Amino acid sequence: MDLAGHLLIFAVAAIVALAAPLTLGRLIRPKNRTPDKSAIYDCGEEAIGSSYLKFDLRFYVVALLFIVFDVELAFLFPWAAVYGSAIALTDPTLSEGVRLGLTERLGGHTPGTLPIEATLTAGDATRLAIGGALDLAVFFGVLLVGFAYVWKRGDLDWVKTVAGQARQDALR
Numbered sequence: 001m002d003l004a005g006h007l008l009i010f011a012v013a014a015i016v017a018l019a020a021p022l023t024l025g026r027l028i029r030p031k032n033r034t035p036d037k038s039a040i041y042d043c044g045e046e047a048i049g050s051s052y053l054k055f056d057l058r059f060y061v062v063a064l065l066f067i068v069f070d071v072e073l074a075f076l077f078p079w080a081a082v083y084g085s086a087i088a089l090t091d092p093t094l095s096e097g098v099r100l101g102l103t104e105r106l107g108g109h110t111p112g113t114l115p116i117e118a119t120l121t122a123g124d125a126t127r128l129a130i131g132g133a134l135d136l137a138v139f140f141g142v143l144l145v146g147f148a149y150v151w152k153r154g155d156l157d158w159v160k161t162v163a164g165q166a167r168q169d170a171l172r
Helices: 003-028 058-074 076-089 096-107 122-153 162-171
Strands: none
Touching: 058 076, 058 122, 076 096, 076 122
């Protein structure tokens, strides 16, 4: 069976897996609609007023800041793995086998595919480590500039005075 046949079987199985519980539920559930069942229900409270209320945008700003910082933190893990290998290579007392293994891991090569001459020396590793530290400094610098901008704008202040609100409106 070729790829198209496998995809067709997968698509049919997915449709059946989705449609079967919906169809079964429609056939066996009771069908007695009442006004109470049709009423809007939210956390046990009666719905009062319009759903189109002014919502404070600071909640969204804080949520977006959290997501930005969370994603930025996720970018640190691959950097830490590479930086750790580069720091380990700066040790001049490493044997050639260990140095070759770290070089292969750092470069993403399959073990045993690099010749001994391709291993990174301690000086090369030191330059790589310094470059990695500078990259991280630039990364954090950009992140801190963005954080300082949001802080300066006052988006992190929960309690705002009337004068502070006027100043923030003037900044926008």
